[in-house]
Amino acid sequence: MRTRPLKVALLGCGVVGSEVARIMTTHADDLTARIGAPVELAGVAVRRPDRVREGIAPELVTTDATALVKRGDIDVVVEVIGGIEPARTLITTAFEHGASVVSANKALLAQDGAALHAAAEEHGRDLYYEAAVAGAIPLIRPLRESLAGDKINRVMGIVNGTTNFILDKMDSTGAGYQEALDEATALGYAEADPTADVEGFDAAAKAAILAAIAFHTRVRLDDVHREGMTEVTAADFASAKEMGCTIKLLAICERAEDGGSVTARVHPAMIPLSHPLASVRGAYNAVFVESDAAGQLMFYGPGAGGSPTASAVLGDIVAVCRNRIGGATGPGESAYAALPVSPMGDVVTRYHISLDVADKPGVLAQVATVFAEHGVSIDTVRQSGKDGEASLVVVTHRASDAALTGTVEALRKLDTVRGVASIMRVEGE
Amino acid sequence: MRTRPLKVALLGCGVVGSEVARIMTTHADDLTARIGAPVELAGVAVRRPDRVREGIAPELVTTDATALVKRGDIDVVVEVIGGIEPARTLITTAFEHGASVVSANKALLAQDGAALHAAAEEHGRDLYYEAAVAGAIPLIRPLRESLAGDKINRVMGIVNGTTNFILDKMDSTGAGYQEALDEATALGYAEADPTADVEGFDAAAKAAILAAIAFHTRVRLDDVHREGMTEVTAADFASAKEMGCTIKLLAICERAEDGGSVTARVHPAMIPLSHPLASVRGAYNAVFVESDAAGQLMFYGPGAGGSPTASAVLGDIVAVCRNRIGGATGPGESAYAALPVSPMGDVVTRYHISLDVADKPGVLAQVATVFAEHGVSIDTVRQSGKDGEASLVVVTHRASDAALTGTVEALRKLDTVRGVASIMRVEGE
Numbered sequence: 001m002r003t004r005p006l007k008v009a010l011l012g013c014g015v016v017g018s019e020v021a022r023i024m025t026t027h028a029d030d031l032t033a034r035i036g037a038p039v040e041l042a043g044v045a046v047r048r049p050d051r052v053r054e055g056i057a058p059e060l061v062t063t064d065a066t067a068l069v070k071r072g073d074i075d076v077v078v079e080v081i082g083g084i085e086p087a088r089t090l091i092t093t094a095f096e097h098g099a100s101v102v103s104a105n106k107a108l109l110a111q112d113g114a115a116l117h118a119a120a121e122e123h124g125r126d127l128y129y130e131a132a133v134a135g136a137i138p139l140i141r142p143l144r145e146s147l148a149g150d151k152i153n154r155v156m157g158i159v160n161g162t163t164n165f166i167l168d169k170m171d172s173t174g175a176g177y178q179e180a181l182d183e184a185t186a187l188g189y190a191e192a193d194p195t196a197d198v199e200g201f202d203a204a205a206k207a208a209i210l211a212a213i214a215f216h217t218r219v220r221l222d223d224v225h226r227e228g229m230t231e232v233t234a235a236d237f238a239s240a241k242e243m244g245c246t247i248k249l250l251a252i253c254e255r256a257e258d259g260g261s262v263t264a265r266v267h268p269a270m271i272p273l274s275h276p277l278a279s280v281r282g283a284y285n286a287v288f289v290e291s292d293a294a295g296q297l298m299f300y301g302p303g304a305g306g307s308p309t310a311s312a313v314l315g316d317i318v319a320v321c322r323n324r325i326g327g328a329t330g331p332g333e334s335a336y337a338a339l340p341v342s343p344m345g346d347v348v349t350r351y352h353i354s355l356d357v358a359d360k361p362g363v364l365a366q367v368a369t370v371f372a373e374h375g376v377s378i379d380t381v382r383q384s385g386k387d388g389e390a391s392l393v394v395v396t397h398r399a400s401d402a403a404l405t406g407t408v409e410a411l412r413k414l415d416t417v418r419g420v421a422s423i424m425r426v427e428g429e
Numbered sequence: 430m431r432t433r434p435l436k437v438a439l440l441g442c443g444v445v446g447s448e449v450a451r452i453m454t455t456h457a458d459d460l461t462a463r464i465g466a467p468v469e470l471a472g473v474a475v476r477r478p479d480r481v482r483e484g485i486a487p488e489l490v491t492t493d494a495t496a497l498v499k500r501g502d503i504d505v506v507v508e509v510i511g512g513i514e515p516a517r518t519l520i521t522t523a524f525e526h527g528a529s530v531v532s533a534n535k536a537l538l539a540q541d542g543a544a545l546h547a548a549a550e551e552h553g554r555d556l557y558y559e560a561a562v563a564g565a566i567p568l569i570r571p572l573r574e575s576l577a578g579d580k581i582n583r584v585m586g587i588v589n590g591t592t593n594f595i596l597d598k599m600d601s602t603g604a605g606y607q608e609a610l611d612e613a614t615a616l617g618y619a620e621a622d623p624t625a626d627v628e629g630f631d632a633a634a635k636a637a638i639l640a641a642i643a644f645h646t647r648v649r650l651d652d653v654h655r656e657g658m659t660e661v662t663a664a665d666f667a668s669a670k671e672m673g674c675t676i677k678l679l680a681i682c683e684r685a686e687d688g689g690s691v692t693a694r695v696h697p698a699m700i701p702l703s704h705p706l707a708s709v710r711g712a713y714n715a716v717f718v719e720s721d722a723a724g725q726l727m728f729y730g731p732g733a734g735g736s737p738t739a740s741a742v743l744g745d746i747v748a749v750c751r752n753r754i755g756g757a758t759g760p761g762e763s764a765y766a767a768l769p770v771s772p773m774g775d776v777v778t779r780y781h782i783s784l785d786v787a788d789k790p791g792v793l794a795q796v797a798t799v800f801a802e803h804g805v806s807i808d809t810v811r812q813s814g815k816d817g818e819a820s821l822v823v824v825t826h827r828a829s830d831a832a833l834t835g836t837v838e839a840l841r842k843l844d845t846v847r848g849v850a851s852i853m854r855v856e857g858e
Contacts, residue, residue, distance in 0.1 A: 023722060027580065033645070033765040034577050130575060136723035138567070138575030146559060146567030148463050149743020151456065216462070276729065279708060293452060293740035294565035297730035300705065301723065311722035314578020328757035336462040 006035065006321045007042035009074045009099070011065050011090055012081040013053055016104060016131070017044070019310035020078060020317075021056050031314075035321045043068045069094040076320050078313060079103040080131075084111065091116060095123040100324065102316040104131035104309055110205035110221040113212060117333035126329050128316035133206045134159050134285045136308030137301040138315070143213045143289070144331055150291040152214040155253040156427065157287030158280050159206040161303040162197035163229050163249040165189045165283045167268070171246050176234050189283050199228035200266040203251045210287070211253035211264040216337035219253075219264055225344040227267035236268075236422055239354060239393065243426070245270035246278050250427060254347070261342040270352055271428035278428075288428075345402030350379070350429070352395050354421035355411065359390035363416045367392060370414065374407040375399065389418075395426065435464065435750045436471035438503045438528070440494050440519055441510040442482055445533060445560070446473070448739035449507060449746075450485050460743075464750045472497045498523040505749050507742060508532040509560075513540065520545060524552040529753065531745040533560035533738055539634035539650040542641060546762035555758050557745035562635045563588050563714040565737030566730040567744070572642045572718070573760055579720040581643040584682040585856065586716030587709050588635040590732040591626035592658050592678040594618045594712045596697075600675050605663050618712055628657035629695040632680045639716070640682035640693040645766035648682075648693055654773040656696035665697075665851055668783060668822065672855070674699035675707050679856060683776070690771040699781055700857035707857075717857075774831030779808070779858065781824050783850035784840065788819035792845045796821060799843065803836040804828065818847075824855065 008024065010017050024031065024041055032038045044056055045065035053061065062068055069077055069090050077094040079101060081087045087108050091101050101120065103109065109116065109132050120127040130140045134157070143152070158164050162184060169180040181198070184190035196202045204224040211219040229249045240247050248271055253264045271278050276298050280286040285303025290296050302308040323330055357363045364383060371378050377397040384391055396404070404423075411417050437453065439446050453460065453470055461467045473485055474494035482490065491497055498506050498519050506523040508530060510516045516537050520530050530549065532538065538545065538561050549556040559569045563586070572581070587593050591613060598609040610627070613619035625631045633653040640648040658678045669676050677700055682693045700707050705727050709715040714732025719725050731737040752759055786792045793812060800807050806826040813820055825833070833852075840846050 019722070023578065027578070030580065030645075030766075031578065034763060137726060138571035141575050142567035142571060145748055146570050146744040147740065148747035149452065149456070149460065149745075150740040151459065216459075276708075279705075291740065293448070293736040293743070295731045295734075295737055297566060297728075299726075299728060301726035305724075307722040308724055311576065311579040311720065314722070315575040316578075318577035319574055322760065323757075326757045328752075328755045331751065334463060337459075 005038040005040040006075040006324065007073055008039060008076045008078060008317060009042055009068050010044045011077060011079045013044050013046045013056070014080070015306035016309045016313065017080045018053060019306040020080065020313050023310055023314055025055055031318065034318055036325055037321070039317070039321055042074060043071070065090055066093065069099065070097050072097050074099045075324055076317055077101050078317065079105055080313065081105070082107065084108055088112060092119050095119045095125050098123070098125070100126040100320045102313055102320060103127070103129045104313060105129070106132040106202070106205040106209060110208035113209065114218050114333065114335070121332050124329060126320045126323055127332070128320055128330065130316050131309045131312035133209050134287060135301070135303045135305060136311045137285060137287065137299050137303065139287055139299055140213060142299065143210070144334065147291055147294060150293045152289060152291045153255045154290040155210045155214045155287060156277070157210070157251050158248055158277055158285050159251045159287065159303060160197055160203045160249060161283030161285055162190045162194065163203070164280065164285070166198070167229065167232065167247055167249060168281050170232070170234065171237055174234055174237070177230060177232060198230050200226045200249065203249060203266040207251035207253055207264045207266055210251065211262060212335070214253055215255060215262045215339055216334045217262060217339040217341070218335045219262070219341055223264060223341040225265035225267070229268045232268050233422070236424060239352060240270045243270060243352065243395070245272050245426070247424070248277060252427065256342065256346070261340045261346070263342050263344070263347050265344060265347060267425060269425040269427040275428040345400060345405070347401045348398050350396055350398055350426040351404050352393070352424045352426050353408070355392040355394070356418040356421055357390050357392050358416040358418065359385040359388050360416070363390070364392065366414055366416055367394070367411065370410045371396070371407055374403050374410065376403050376407050391421070434467040434469040435504040435753065436502055437468060437505045437507060437746060438471055438497050439473045440506060440508045442473050442475045442485070443509070444735035445509045445738045445742065447482060448735040449509065449742050452739055452743055454484055460747065463747055465754055466750070468746070468750055471503060472500070494519055495522065498528065499526050501526050503528045504753055505746055506530050507746065508534055509742065510534070511536065513537055517541060521548050524548045524554050527552070527554070529555035529749045531742055531749060532556070532558045533742060534558070535561040535631070535634040535638060539637035542638065543647050543762065543764070550761050553758060555749045555752055556761070557749055557759065559745050560738045560741035562638050563716060564730070564732045564734060565740045566714060566716065566728050566732065568716055568728055569642060571728065572639070573763065576720055576723060579722045581718060581720045582684045583719040584639045584643045584716060585706070586680050587677055587706055587714050588680045588716065588732060589626055589632045589678060590712030590714055591619045591623065592632070593709065593714070595627070596658065596661065596676055596678060597710050599661070599663065600666055603663055603666070606659060606661060627659050629655045629678065632678060632695040636680035636682055636693045636695050639680065640691060641764070643682055644684060644691045644768055645763045646691060646768040646770070647764045648691070648770055652693060652770040654694035654696070658697045661697050662851070665853060668781060669699045672699060672781065672824070674701050674855070676853070677706060681856065685771065685775070690769045690775070692771050692773070692776050694773060694776060696854060698854040698856040704857040774829060774834070776830045777827050779825055779827055779855040780833050781822070781853045781855050782837070784821040784823070785847040785850055786819050786821050787845040787847065788814040788817050789845070792819070793821065795843055795845055796823070796840065799839045800825070800836055803832050803839065805832050805836050820850070
């Protein structure tokens with residue numbers, strides 16, 4: 001066994017970083033045995049050096065992250081700062097000075113993954129980021145290694161714990177969105193500004209990363225169609241229950257049926273209660289993968305939190321350290337398929353549409369005609385009404401998003417349609 | 430990109446082998462891109478060369494497996510023959526002649542994993558076997574790589590599809606064991622001789638492999654306590670339902686609470702309906718992993734079948750080929766922890782015990798005294814009876830298997846206990 005320790009520099013020492021440091025200390029012997037050499041914390045870059053950091057020697061702490069990654073003796077830089085800058089520059093500088101990088105930064109990888117991979121390859125170093133998607137759940141490694149001999153057709157997952165907590169609460173208690181959000185905030189599941197979660201930005205970044213790996217194609221955050229879940233109502237959950245469904249915020253990465261293009265999207269959707277994703281409760285995450293040979297796989301676990309994320313970071317540290325000792329690098333970016341990313345209009349799925357309509361004869365015929373004119377086939381219609389007001393619930397067969405959008409625009413122009421109460425996609429059937 | 434193709438020799442061309450060969454042909458371009466070099470089928474060893482093998486060039490087929498692995502130009506030997514011999518000798522010979530090995534052979538790995546790993550290491554080659562446990566579900570790689578920086582405390586899974594199909598059928602229809610087995614046989618889920626599945630041998634081999642990886646300790650098939658599921662009755666399912674449970678055949682690998690030893694066992698057990706494993710239906714497999722930092726993870730998917738198993742084999746082929754090109758090897762055996770494997774008597778869990786007793790005063794007091802004398806604490810007791818016959822259902826708190834066994838022996842000696850109708854462990858709470 002080699003005895004010179006591998007040196008790890010930690011950028012950021014918040015919830016995740018401090019847990020990484022703690023486990024590196026408490027599990028040092030295990031890590032040494034598993035890596036084949038000791039691994040030591042060589043420096044910790046923080047913004048506020050005066051905060052007490054239990055278990056971290058004060059002389060390791062610095063505010064100069066740039067100097068730390070430029071030291072030249074660092075084997076692995078662990079980036080758990082988050083955000084685009086200074087993380088991007090620090091990672092690039094780390095590669096230039098001979099370090100491999102382990103990152104948990106979904107936003108950066110979704111935006112600049114290709115450039116970062118290129119920098120890693122140029123310098124013969126590793127870029128690993130298991131912790132960037134779905135916390136502790138092993139997902140990046142299974143997708144890019146275990147399924148490397150298979151053809152992945154769909155990745156559909158609950159990849160944001162905050163929104164799953166809120167939706168689960170709405171489902172189980174009948175609460176409205178605001179009430180469920182308030183509870184999530186009070187319990188620490190939602191941040192003071194929940195925008196990144198509830199508007200789907202966080203999930204969209206993860207969708208971009210998953211799609212890129214699954215389809216061997218560059219997919220950036222901008223390629224992901226994104227709809228948040230702030231408009232989901234208690235009435236939507238009641239409609240879902242009537243369909244034998246619940247509502248989840250899903251990240252869906254799909255290969256088109258002809259195989260020639262891919263799509264990536266994040267939006268709330270109804271899924272049948274019998275689908276494995278329907279029973280994912282609270283802040284848990286789960287990702288459902290469909291491939292040609294393996295069939296249907298699901299990966300389930302805690303999607304966030306200091307310890308789970310640290311577990312994923314440490315798995316990557318071990319892998320990167322083993323690679324360094326062996327003089328090798330792990331799999332880098334695989335974008336050879338270079339499939340076009342189609343716009344949302346090309347996505348084909350089913351829809352659940354609630355319309356407020358006039359309660360008079362002929363309305364259903366008018367509405368059905370509009371669907372037919374746009375080539376959207378109707379599966380079921382349910383009509384109910386009294387006192388001159390009525391509602392129509394239409395569930396369609398599979399149709400393109402463009403066709404559905406055209407249908408809805410035309411429906412809004414009908415005198416007898418007073419409003420479109422909700423449109424919800426139906427997935428997982 | 431290197432252009433000399435990597436050469437793969439296939440040992441066995443049954444359900445899995447023929448699917449591996451098919452995918453290697455149909456996905457050749459993808460495999461080339463992902464590996465960084467073309468990969469070609471260089472030979473296929475079979476027992477019956479006269480059987481038509483669609484898509485495999487006849488000149489590749491041989492009955493001389495030994496000559497094939499000795500050729501010297503083979504990069505990867507894929508062993509999908511199964512059984513101990515000739516598989517063991519062929520794998521060892523393959524290493525001696527410079528090949529890496531991908532195997533799906535759970536029985537062999539559970540019996541001789543250490544020796545095979547040593548042979549691989551001696552010759553600087555890889556031994557990969559993702560397909561040996563739970564078919565297509567990525568499990569070996571996540572356990573030994575993604576969780577390499579974590580401490581795994583428990584691996585509990587449904588790792589045999591045949592028995593899960595039978596138990597699921599009994600649960601959903603109220604059928605008895607034989608009726609459910611007959612249906613499984615008719616549908617092709619059970620083999621003509623189902624012993625390896627229903628007596629738990631198959632699951633025990635997988636438990637040994639999982640325990641070895643999870644605990645960095647050598648665990649062999651002989652170390653695994655094994656009970657089959659042929660004694661599970663419709664009455665047991667009725668009891669389970671009353672408890673809010675179902676019954677599954679579980680493989681359970683645990684670290685003792687003091688961390689100083691491990692256990693591995695396979696037996697039927699009640700688990701609460703709220704546990705993620707309870708909703709694993711039909712022939713699907715799922716493995717639940719609990720670790721210090723990551724918390725609770727679950728991996729779910731098809732546990733058998735030609736295509737799913739081939740997916741796992743191909744993922745390993747890609748990894749091993751990449752390693753060969755990079756002049757590296759992947760992680761080998763990790764047995765540094767060398768924890769003792771404790772006998773079944775040391776396992777601590779809860780128990781559900783049904784007793785047939787005389788319907789007269791004082792029986793419960795007698796029975797409760799026996800439990801107390803053996804240090805087994807009772808959680809609940811339910812008593813019912815008529816016409817001089819009565820039954821007692823006792824659910825215990827956590828107790829060692831040895832204490833429970835002593836309790837049951839003493840109960841059998843009581844005049845008022847006519848028989849012990851069933852003993853079932855309760856897991857996953």
